[in-house]
Protein backbone atom coordinates (compact mmCIF):
# COMPACT_ATOMS: atom_id res chain seq x y z
CA UNK A 1 0.00 0.00 0.00
CA UNK A 2 1.29 3.46 -0.82
CA UNK A 3 1.29 5.67 2.27
CA UNK A 4 2.46 8.69 0.28
CA UNK A 5 5.52 9.12 2.46
CA UNK A 6 7.67 12.19 1.84
CA UNK A 7 11.11 11.75 0.28
CA UNK A 8 12.65 12.29 3.73
CA UNK A 9 10.41 9.59 5.26
CA UNK A 10 11.35 7.19 2.48
CA UNK A 11 15.00 7.89 3.26
CA UNK A 12 14.44 7.07 6.94
CA UNK A 13 12.63 3.87 5.89
CA UNK A 14 15.43 2.80 3.51
CA UNK A 15 18.13 3.62 6.05
CA UNK A 16 16.43 1.73 8.90
CA UNK A 17 15.68 -1.22 6.59
CA UNK A 18 19.32 -1.42 5.50
CA UNK A 19 20.59 -1.32 9.08
CA UNK A 20 18.01 -3.94 10.04
CA UNK A 21 19.04 -6.30 7.23
CA UNK A 22 22.81 -5.74 7.23
CA UNK A 23 23.55 -5.23 10.92
CA UNK A 24 20.63 -6.43 13.07
CA UNK A 25 19.32 -9.60 11.43
CA UNK A 26 22.72 -11.35 11.55
CA UNK A 27 23.05 -10.77 15.33
CA UNK A 28 19.39 -11.01 16.45
CA UNK A 29 19.62 -14.63 17.62
CA UNK A 30 22.91 -13.97 19.44
CA UNK A 31 21.45 -11.13 21.51
CA UNK A 32 18.29 -13.15 22.13
CA UNK A 33 20.48 -15.84 23.70
CA UNK A 34 23.01 -13.70 25.58
CA UNK A 35 20.57 -10.98 26.75
CA UNK A 36 23.38 -8.45 26.46
CA UNK A 37 22.64 -4.85 25.60
CA UNK A 38 23.33 -4.38 21.85
CA UNK A 39 25.71 -1.41 22.12
CA UNK A 40 27.30 -2.18 18.71
CA UNK A 41 23.89 -1.60 17.06
CA UNK A 42 23.05 1.44 19.18
CA UNK A 43 26.30 3.00 17.93
CA UNK A 44 25.31 2.30 14.31
CA UNK A 45 21.87 3.89 14.90
CA UNK A 46 23.54 6.91 16.49
CA UNK A 47 26.04 7.32 13.63
CA UNK A 48 23.14 7.08 11.18
CA UNK A 49 21.35 9.94 12.99
CA UNK A 50 18.29 7.83 13.78
CA UNK A 51 18.10 9.10 17.38
CA UNK A 52 17.79 12.60 15.91
CA UNK A 53 14.47 11.98 14.14
CA UNK A 54 12.28 12.48 17.20
CA UNK A 55 14.12 15.57 18.54
CA UNK A 56 13.31 19.14 17.38
CA UNK A 57 15.85 20.80 15.08
CA UNK A 58 16.72 23.60 17.50
CA UNK A 59 18.07 21.01 19.96
CA UNK A 60 20.18 19.00 17.54
CA UNK A 61 17.50 16.78 16.04
CA UNK A 62 16.07 16.61 12.56
CA UNK A 63 12.60 17.55 13.80
CA UNK A 64 11.03 14.78 11.75
CA UNK A 65 8.44 13.53 14.26
CA UNK A 66 6.39 10.56 15.39
CA UNK A 67 5.63 9.10 11.94
CA UNK A 68 9.36 8.93 11.19
CA UNK A 69 9.97 7.33 14.58
CA UNK A 70 7.24 4.77 13.78
CA UNK A 71 8.70 4.03 10.35
CA UNK A 72 12.19 3.49 11.81
CA UNK A 73 10.92 1.40 14.74
CA UNK A 74 8.84 -0.77 12.39
CA UNK A 75 11.82 -1.48 10.12
CA UNK A 76 14.16 -2.31 13.01
CA UNK A 77 11.49 -4.54 14.60
CA UNK A 78 11.10 -6.47 11.37
CA UNK A 79 14.61 -7.84 12.08
CA UNK A 80 14.55 -7.82 15.91
CA UNK A 81 11.83 -6.55 18.25
CA UNK A 82 14.29 -6.54 21.17
CA UNK A 83 16.92 -4.34 19.57
CA UNK A 84 14.21 -2.02 18.23
CA UNK A 85 12.84 -1.37 21.70
CA UNK A 86 16.25 -0.24 22.99
CA UNK A 87 15.93 2.51 20.37
CA UNK A 88 12.23 3.27 20.90
CA UNK A 89 12.55 3.35 24.72
CA UNK A 90 15.06 6.17 24.37
CA UNK A 91 12.33 8.15 22.58
CA UNK A 92 9.96 7.28 25.45
CA UNK A 93 12.45 8.68 27.98
CA UNK A 94 13.09 11.75 25.82
CA UNK A 95 9.48 12.78 25.05
CA UNK A 96 8.81 14.19 28.56
CA UNK A 97 11.76 16.58 28.11
CA UNK A 98 10.61 17.58 24.61
CA UNK A 99 7.02 18.11 25.77
CA UNK A 100 7.53 19.61 29.23
CA UNK A 101 11.19 20.63 29.58
CA UNK A 102 12.09 24.30 30.01
CA UNK A 103 14.65 25.91 27.71
CA UNK A 104 17.55 25.16 30.04
CA UNK A 105 16.58 21.48 30.42
CA UNK A 106 16.11 21.05 26.67
CA UNK A 107 19.49 22.65 25.90
CA UNK A 108 21.20 20.53 28.54
CA UNK A 109 19.74 17.12 27.64
CA UNK A 110 18.35 16.99 24.11
CA UNK A 111 21.49 17.44 21.96
CA UNK A 112 23.23 14.40 23.50
CA UNK A 113 20.03 12.33 23.19
CA UNK A 114 19.59 13.42 19.55
CA UNK A 115 23.15 12.41 18.68
CA UNK A 116 22.79 9.08 20.48
CA UNK A 117 25.79 9.96 22.68
CA UNK A 118 23.38 9.23 25.52
CA UNK A 119 20.21 7.15 25.59
CA UNK A 120 17.17 7.66 27.81
CA UNK A 121 14.69 5.61 29.86
CA UNK A 122 11.31 6.26 31.44
CA UNK A 123 10.54 5.11 34.98
CA UNK A 124 6.93 4.89 36.15
CA UNK A 125 6.13 1.27 37.07
CA UNK A 126 6.71 -0.10 40.58
CA UNK A 127 6.27 -3.57 42.06
CA UNK A 128 2.83 -2.66 43.45
CA UNK A 129 1.85 -0.06 40.87
CA UNK A 130 1.53 -1.22 37.26
CA UNK A 131 -1.83 -0.52 35.62
CA UNK A 132 -2.77 1.44 38.74
CA UNK A 133 0.02 3.96 38.22
CA UNK A 134 -1.45 6.38 40.75
CA UNK A 135 -0.49 3.89 43.46
CA UNK A 136 3.25 4.58 43.08
CA UNK A 137 5.13 4.84 46.36
CA UNK A 138 8.41 6.45 45.30
CA UNK A 139 8.58 9.80 47.07
CA UNK A 140 10.33 13.05 46.23
CA UNK A 141 10.58 15.41 49.21
CA UNK A 142 11.68 18.99 48.74
CA UNK A 143 14.70 19.89 50.90
CA UNK A 144 16.11 23.34 50.07
CA UNK A 145 17.53 23.34 46.54
CA UNK A 146 16.96 19.63 46.11
CA UNK A 147 14.39 16.87 46.11
CA UNK A 148 15.23 13.68 48.01
CA UNK A 149 13.96 10.58 46.21
CA UNK A 150 13.30 7.23 47.86
CA UNK A 151 11.74 4.15 46.27
CA UNK A 152 12.08 1.48 43.61
CA UNK A 153 10.94 1.42 40.00
CA UNK A 154 10.86 -1.95 38.28
CA UNK A 155 10.64 -3.37 34.74
CA UNK A 156 12.41 -0.29 33.32
CA UNK A 157 13.57 -0.68 29.72
CA UNK A 158 17.17 0.53 29.19
CA UNK A 159 17.59 0.52 33.01
CA UNK A 160 21.28 0.70 33.88
CA UNK A 161 22.32 1.34 30.26
CA UNK A 162 20.66 4.75 29.81
CA UNK A 163 22.37 7.93 31.01
CA UNK A 164 19.18 10.02 31.32
CA UNK A 165 16.02 8.92 33.20
CA UNK A 166 12.65 10.60 33.39
CA UNK A 167 11.07 9.36 36.59
CA UNK A 168 7.65 9.86 38.19
CA UNK A 169 7.54 10.23 41.99
CA UNK A 170 5.05 11.47 44.59
CA UNK A 171 5.75 14.98 45.87
CA UNK A 172 2.45 15.07 47.79
CA UNK A 173 0.84 11.75 48.64
CA UNK A 174 -2.26 13.41 50.08
CA UNK A 175 -3.25 14.62 46.59
CA UNK A 176 -3.36 11.17 44.96
CA UNK A 177 -2.72 11.29 41.21
CA UNK A 178 -2.37 15.09 41.41
CA UNK A 179 0.50 14.69 43.86
CA UNK A 180 2.90 13.10 41.37
CA UNK A 181 5.77 14.94 39.70
CA UNK A 182 8.26 14.19 36.94
CA UNK A 183 12.05 14.49 37.28
CA UNK A 184 15.06 14.18 35.02
CA UNK A 185 17.70 12.09 36.78
CA UNK A 186 21.23 11.50 35.54
CA UNK A 187 22.92 8.15 35.90
CA UNK A 188 25.61 8.56 38.55
CA UNK A 189 23.53 10.83 40.80
CA UNK A 190 24.47 9.80 44.36
CA UNK A 191 21.75 7.56 45.83
CA UNK A 192 20.60 6.33 42.39
CA UNK A 193 21.45 2.68 41.73
CA UNK A 194 20.23 -0.32 39.77
CA UNK A 195 18.68 -3.52 41.07
CA UNK A 196 17.40 -6.76 39.59
CA UNK A 197 17.87 -7.38 35.88
CA UNK A 198 14.93 -9.40 34.53
CA UNK A 199 15.12 -12.70 32.60
CA UNK A 200 12.46 -12.38 29.90
CA UNK A 201 10.32 -14.41 27.50
CA UNK A 202 10.98 -12.09 24.57
CA UNK A 203 12.66 -8.83 23.52
CA UNK A 204 15.68 -10.33 25.26
CA UNK A 205 18.16 -8.02 23.53
CA UNK A 206 16.68 -5.23 25.65
CA UNK A 207 17.55 -4.73 29.30
CA UNK A 208 14.70 -4.52 31.83
CA UNK A 209 15.90 -3.48 35.24
CA UNK A 210 15.06 -1.95 38.61
CA UNK A 211 15.91 1.66 39.44
CA UNK A 212 16.63 2.10 43.14
CA UNK A 213 16.55 5.50 44.85
CA UNK A 214 18.00 5.76 48.35
CA UNK A 215 18.04 9.33 49.66
CA UNK A 216 18.87 10.34 46.12
CA UNK A 217 19.52 14.10 45.95
CA UNK A 218 18.12 15.57 42.73
CA UNK A 219 18.58 19.32 42.06
CA UNK A 220 15.28 21.24 41.98
CA UNK A 221 16.20 22.39 38.44
CA UNK A 222 15.51 18.78 37.34
CA UNK A 223 11.79 18.97 38.09
CA UNK A 224 9.88 18.79 34.80
CA UNK A 225 7.11 21.34 34.52
CA UNK A 226 5.56 21.91 37.96
CA UNK A 227 4.91 19.81 41.04
CA UNK A 228 1.72 17.80 40.58
CA UNK A 229 2.13 17.44 36.80
CA UNK A 230 3.62 13.92 36.90
CA UNK A 231 0.61 12.11 35.45
CA UNK A 232 -0.12 14.79 32.86
CA UNK A 233 3.52 14.37 31.74
CA UNK A 234 2.99 10.60 31.65
CA UNK A 235 -0.28 10.66 29.70
CA UNK A 236 0.95 13.17 27.11
CA UNK A 237 4.14 11.14 26.74
CA UNK A 238 2.18 7.93 26.16
CA UNK A 239 0.00 9.68 23.55
CA UNK A 240 3.22 10.21 21.57
CA UNK A 241 4.96 6.92 22.36
CA UNK A 242 2.09 4.42 22.00
CA UNK A 243 2.12 4.70 18.19
CA UNK A 244 5.78 3.66 18.50
CA UNK A 245 4.87 0.48 20.42
CA UNK A 246 2.20 -0.12 17.77
CA UNK A 247 4.85 0.32 15.06
CA UNK A 248 7.06 -2.19 16.87
CA UNK A 249 4.12 -4.61 16.73
CA UNK A 250 3.60 -3.97 13.00
CA UNK A 251 7.31 -4.59 12.34
CA UNK A 252 7.34 -7.83 14.34
CA UNK A 253 4.20 -9.03 12.53
CA UNK A 254 5.61 -8.10 9.10
CA UNK A 255 8.90 -9.84 9.90
CA UNK A 256 7.08 -13.05 10.86
CA UNK A 257 4.84 -12.84 7.78
CA UNK A 258 7.90 -12.45 5.51
CA UNK A 259 9.36 -15.62 6.99
CA UNK A 260 6.06 -17.49 6.69
CA UNK A 261 5.61 -16.65 2.98
CA UNK A 262 9.19 -17.70 2.18
CA UNK A 263 8.85 -20.94 4.12
CA UNK A 264 5.46 -21.78 2.59
CA UNK A 265 7.02 -21.57 -0.89
CA UNK A 266 10.02 -23.72 0.10
CA UNK A 267 8.36 -26.44 2.19
CA UNK A 268 6.96 -29.39 0.25
CA UNK A 269 4.37 -31.89 1.51
CA UNK A 270 2.15 -34.21 -0.52
CA UNK A 271 4.47 -33.54 -3.47
CA UNK A 272 3.72 -29.79 -3.60
CA UNK A 273 4.81 -26.61 -1.89
CA UNK A 274 2.56 -25.93 1.12
CA UNK A 275 1.97 -22.46 -0.43
CA UNK A 276 -0.15 -24.20 -3.06
CA UNK A 277 -2.70 -25.31 -0.43
CA UNK A 278 -5.66 -22.99 -0.15
CA UNK A 279 -5.72 -23.45 3.64
CA UNK A 280 -2.25 -21.88 3.84
CA UNK A 281 -3.00 -19.24 1.20
CA UNK A 282 -6.04 -17.99 3.12
CA UNK A 283 -4.02 -17.79 6.32
CA UNK A 284 -1.36 -15.74 4.53
CA UNK A 285 -4.00 -13.49 2.95
CA UNK A 286 -5.61 -12.77 6.33
CA UNK A 287 -2.23 -12.14 7.95
CA UNK A 288 -1.16 -9.70 5.22
CA UNK A 289 -4.50 -7.87 5.40
CA UNK A 290 -4.30 -7.55 9.20
CA UNK A 291 -0.72 -6.24 9.08
CA UNK A 292 -1.69 -3.64 6.46
CA UNK A 293 -4.75 -2.56 8.47
CA UNK A 294 -2.57 -2.16 11.58
CA UNK A 295 0.04 -0.17 9.64
CA UNK A 296 -2.65 2.13 8.21
CA UNK A 297 -4.00 2.86 11.68
CA UNK A 298 -0.53 3.46 13.16
CA UNK A 299 0.55 5.82 10.37
CA UNK A 300 -2.76 7.74 10.56
CA UNK A 301 -2.42 8.29 14.30
CA UNK A 302 1.26 9.23 13.98
CA UNK A 303 0.32 11.79 11.30
CA UNK A 304 -2.32 13.26 13.62
CA UNK A 305 0.22 13.63 16.42
CA UNK A 306 2.73 15.26 14.06
CA UNK A 307 0.03 17.64 12.81
CA UNK A 308 -0.31 18.87 16.41
CA UNK A 309 -3.74 17.38 17.10
CA UNK A 310 -4.35 17.25 20.84
CA UNK A 311 -6.61 14.80 22.63
CA UNK A 312 -5.25 11.76 20.79
CA UNK A 313 -5.37 9.35 23.75
CA UNK A 314 -8.18 7.25 22.25
CA UNK A 315 -6.53 7.10 18.83
CA UNK A 316 -3.10 6.20 20.24
CA UNK A 317 -4.69 3.53 22.43
CA UNK A 318 -6.56 2.10 19.41
CA UNK A 319 -3.35 1.90 17.37
CA UNK A 320 -1.48 0.13 20.17
CA UNK A 321 -4.36 -2.22 20.95
CA UNK A 322 -5.06 -3.24 17.36
CA UNK A 323 -1.46 -3.54 16.17
CA UNK A 324 -0.32 -5.57 19.18
CA UNK A 325 -3.26 -8.00 18.90
CA UNK A 326 -2.42 -8.36 15.18
CA UNK A 327 1.24 -9.01 16.06
CA UNK A 328 0.30 -11.78 18.48
CA UNK A 329 -2.06 -13.43 16.00
CA UNK A 330 0.18 -13.11 12.95
CA UNK A 331 3.29 -14.38 14.74
CA UNK A 332 1.33 -17.34 16.16
CA UNK A 333 -0.02 -18.13 12.68
CA UNK A 334 3.51 -17.87 11.26
CA UNK A 335 4.70 -20.49 13.75
CA UNK A 336 1.73 -22.63 12.63
CA UNK A 337 2.78 -22.35 8.98
CA UNK A 338 6.27 -23.56 9.94
CA UNK A 339 4.66 -26.59 11.62
CA UNK A 340 6.96 -28.40 14.08
CA UNK A 341 9.99 -26.53 12.77
CA UNK A 342 8.33 -23.30 13.85
CA UNK A 343 8.48 -24.49 17.44
CA UNK A 344 12.24 -25.03 17.30
CA UNK A 345 14.88 -22.44 18.07
CA UNK A 346 16.82 -23.51 14.96
CA UNK A 347 14.31 -21.41 13.02
CA UNK A 348 13.88 -17.67 13.64
CA UNK A 349 10.06 -17.57 13.70
CA UNK A 350 9.41 -18.62 17.33
CA UNK A 351 11.36 -15.54 18.51
CA UNK A 352 8.85 -13.30 16.72
CA UNK A 353 6.00 -14.89 18.68
CA UNK A 354 7.91 -14.37 21.96
CA UNK A 355 8.79 -10.77 21.02
CA UNK A 356 5.21 -9.93 19.99
CA UNK A 357 3.70 -10.70 23.42
CA UNK A 358 5.16 -7.68 25.20
CA UNK A 359 3.45 -5.24 22.84
CA UNK A 360 0.13 -6.28 24.43
CA UNK A 361 1.52 -5.53 27.89
CA UNK A 362 3.82 -2.52 28.18
CA UNK A 363 2.89 1.16 28.05
CA UNK A 364 -0.43 0.00 29.43
CA UNK A 365 -1.86 -3.48 28.92
CA UNK A 366 -4.47 -3.95 26.22
CA UNK A 367 -7.15 -4.14 28.91
CA UNK A 368 -6.10 -0.64 29.96
CA UNK A 369 -6.10 0.54 26.30
CA UNK A 370 -9.69 -0.74 26.03
CA UNK A 371 -10.58 1.19 29.19
CA UNK A 372 -9.12 4.39 27.68
CA UNK A 373 -11.02 3.87 24.40
CA UNK A 374 -14.32 3.03 26.11
CA UNK A 375 -14.15 5.94 28.55
CA UNK A 376 -13.55 8.39 25.72
CA UNK A 377 -16.35 6.85 23.65
CA UNK A 378 -18.80 7.19 26.51
CA UNK A 379 -17.65 10.76 27.13
CA UNK A 380 -18.16 11.64 23.45
CA UNK A 381 -21.64 10.04 23.51
CA UNK A 382 -22.65 12.09 26.53
CA UNK A 383 -22.05 15.38 24.66
Ligand SMILES: Cc1cc2nc3c(=O)[nH]c(=O)nc-3n(C[C@H](O)[C@H](O)[C@H](O)COP(=O)(O)OP(=O)(O)OC[C@H]3O[C@@H](n4cnc5c(N)ncnc54)[C@H](O)[C@@H]3O)c2cc1C
Pocket residue numbers: 089121122123124125127129130131132154155156157158200208358361362363364365366367368371
Ligand atom coordinates in the same frame (compact mmCIF):
# COMPACT_ATOMS: atom_id res chain seq x y z
C1 LIG B 1 9.60 -6.08 29.35
C2 LIG B 1 8.91 -4.94 30.04
C3 LIG B 1 9.40 -3.63 29.86
C4 LIG B 1 8.79 -2.56 30.52
N1 LIG B 1 9.30 -1.29 30.38
C5 LIG B 1 8.83 -0.30 31.17
C6 LIG B 1 9.45 0.99 31.18
O1 LIG B 1 10.41 1.25 30.44
N2 LIG B 1 8.97 1.93 32.04
C7 LIG B 1 7.92 1.70 32.87
O2 LIG B 1 7.57 2.58 33.63
N3 LIG B 1 7.30 0.49 32.86
C8 LIG B 1 7.73 -0.50 32.05
N4 LIG B 1 7.12 -1.74 32.05
C9 LIG B 1 5.97 -1.95 32.90
C10 LIG B 1 4.64 -2.17 32.16
O3 LIG B 1 4.19 -0.95 31.63
C11 LIG B 1 3.68 -2.82 33.14
O4 LIG B 1 4.12 -4.16 33.31
C12 LIG B 1 2.24 -2.79 32.64
O5 LIG B 1 1.73 -1.48 32.65
C13 LIG B 1 1.33 -3.68 33.48
O6 LIG B 1 1.53 -3.52 34.84
P1 LIG B 1 1.73 -4.81 35.76
O7 LIG B 1 2.79 -5.62 35.15
O8 LIG B 1 1.93 -4.35 37.15
O9 LIG B 1 0.37 -5.61 35.64
P2 LIG B 1 -0.97 -5.39 36.51
O10 LIG B 1 -1.33 -3.95 36.52
O11 LIG B 1 -0.80 -6.05 37.82
O12 LIG B 1 -2.05 -6.17 35.67
C14 LIG B 1 -2.27 -7.58 35.77
C15 LIG B 1 -3.45 -7.95 34.88
O13 LIG B 1 -4.64 -7.26 35.34
C16 LIG B 1 -5.20 -6.51 34.29
N5 LIG B 1 -5.81 -5.28 34.82
C17 LIG B 1 -5.28 -4.40 35.70
N6 LIG B 1 -6.12 -3.40 35.93
C18 LIG B 1 -7.22 -3.63 35.16
C19 LIG B 1 -8.45 -2.95 34.94
N7 LIG B 1 -8.72 -1.79 35.54
N8 LIG B 1 -9.36 -3.49 34.09
C20 LIG B 1 -9.09 -4.68 33.45
N9 LIG B 1 -7.94 -5.37 33.63
C21 LIG B 1 -7.02 -4.84 34.46
C22 LIG B 1 -4.03 -6.19 33.37
O14 LIG B 1 -4.46 -5.85 32.07
C23 LIG B 1 -3.24 -7.48 33.44
O15 LIG B 1 -3.81 -8.41 32.54
C24 LIG B 1 7.67 -2.81 31.36
C25 LIG B 1 7.18 -4.12 31.51
C26 LIG B 1 7.79 -5.16 30.88
C27 LIG B 1 7.25 -6.54 31.10
